[in-house]
Amino acid sequence: MRRSGERRIALLMGSFNPVHGGHLAVARYVLERELAEEVWMVVSPQNPLKSPEELAPFEDRLEMVRLALEEIGEARLRVCDVERDLPYPSYTIHTIEYLQRLYPDAVFTILAGSDIAAQLPRWHRSEELQRRVRFLFYPRGGGVASPEMAQAPGFEIDSTSIRRTLASGGDLAEDAVPEAVQAYIRERGLYGAAGGADFYFERGRSYYRQNDFGRALNDFNRALELEPGHTAAREMRDMTEAIFNFRNFDLYNP
Numbered sequence: 001m002r003r004s005g006e007r008r009i010a011l012l013m014g015s016f017n018p019v020h021g022g023h024l025a026v027a028r029y030v031l032e033r034e035l036a037e038e039v040w041m042v043v044s045p046q047n048p049l050k051s052p053e054e055l056a057p058f059e060d061r062l063e064m065v066r067l068a069l070e071e072i073g074e075a076r077l078r079v080c081d082v083e084r085d086l087p088y089p090s091y092t093i094h095t096i097e098y099l100q101r102l103y104p105d106a107v108f109t110i111l112a113g114s115d116i117a118a119q120l121p122r123w124h125r126s127e128e129l130q131r132r133v134r135f136l137f138y139p140r141g142g143g144v145a146s147p148e149m150a151q152a153p154g155f156e157i158d159s160t161s162i163r164r165t166l167a168s169g170g171d172l173a174e175d176a177v178p179e180a181v182q183a184y185i186r187e188r189g190l191y192g193a194a195g196g197a198d199f200y201f202e203r204g205r206s207y208y209r210q211n212d213f214g215r216a217l218n219d220f221n222r223a224l225e226l227e228p229g230h231t232a233a234r235e236m237r238d239m240t241e242a243i244f245n246f247r248n249f250d251l252y253n254p
Contacts, residue, residue: 006105006106006107007037007038007103007105007106007107008035008036008037008038008106008107008109009036009037009038009039009040009103009106009107009108009109010027010030010035010036010038010039010040010108010109010110010111010136011039011040011042011080011095011099011108011109011110011111012026012027012039012040012041012042012111013041013042013044013092013095013110013111013112014041014042014043014044015043015044015055015061015159016041016043016061016064016065016159017054017055017056017061017159017163018056018061018064018159018162018163018177018181018185018190018191019041019061019064019065019068019177019178019181020157020158020159020162020176020177021157021175021176021177021178022153022154022155022156022157022158023041024068024072024077024178025152025153026111026138026152026153026155027039027041027077027111028072028074028077029138029149029151029152029153030111030136030152031074031076031077033148035109035136035148035149036109037076038076038077038078039076039077039078039111040078040079040080041065041069041077041078041079041080042080042082042083042095043058043061043062043065043079043080043081043083043084044083044090045058045083045084045088045090045206045209046088046089046090046206046210054163054191055203055206056190056191056199056203057199057202057203057205057206058084058206059202060184060188060190060199060202062079062081062084063184064181064184064185065079066079067178067180067181067184068178068180068181070180071178071179071180071181072178082095082098082099082102083095086098088209088210089210091123091124091125092110092123092124092129093123093124093125093128093129093132094124096108096110096129096132096133097132100132108133109133109134109135109136110133110134110135110136111136111138112135112136112137112138113137113138113139113140113141113143113155114137114138114139114140114141114142114143114144114145114146115140115141115142115143116137116140116143117135117137117143117144118143120135136148136149137149138152138154139152139154140154140155157173157176162176162177162191163191166185166190166191166192167191167192169192197223197224197226197227197230197233198223200219200220200222200223200226200233201219201220201223201230201232201233201236203219204216204217204218204219204220204223204233204236204240205236207219208236208240213240213243213244214244216236216240217237217240217241217244220233220234220236220237220240221237223237224237
């Protein structure tokens with residue numbers, strides 16, 4: 001039974017690398033069917049089960065979700081940056097614990113593709129997570145969807161194929177990615193060989209926060225190749241290089 005004053009919030013959690021029409025269609029379906037009063041799109045800095053190799057900087061992915069939601073103009077769809085300041089990697093149980101403390105009168109549901117159901121046992125503290133929140137599975141990858149989501153639109157596109165199309169200079173299918181997001185991707189040089197200095201600087205900072213100093217150093221150097229006067233990239237490069245060299249210095253080597 002629903003408690004008086006209770007907020008029903010569905011969480012669509014992901015890398016959104018980039019956000020696309022499939023994400024937005026599922027979120028709108030949940031609202032149309034009144035399965036939740038709000039849908040929060042929770043941008044993850046780094047999924048522990050995915051490689052960060054092609055991951056755009058967190059702030060860029062966050063901004064792309066913001067732009068997509070502005071284009072839709074649906075107030076019940078919100079972007080959530082709560083994982084920005086939580087410990088890495090982004091374990092879902094940590095996010096849920098934090099949100100439940102922050103919003104004690106809210107009831108949270110996690111939206112996930114039906115292909116995720118088989119992966120749940122691998123998630124950190126999976127059994128406790130499933131006791132704390134309900135999962136609604138939408139059709140994806142041949143898995144079994146929740147009854148309430150059986151008619152939800154399936155994902156006919158995915159972020160990986162979108163990135164590959166952009167990198168090859170191809171054209172995206174109609175409605176694959178909101179126009180404002182496509183413009184932002186072109187402006188920032190994301191996902192293609194023509195990424196600008198700021199792209200590599202921001203991605204390097206993301207690696208740095210994850211203590212992945214080798215990749216961070218590579219990106220800061222790439223930023224400086226593209227823009228030698230990039231002061232922030234030079235400062236981060238020097239700091240990262242000092243840490244990297246210290247960690248790899250053999251104290252017993254004469």
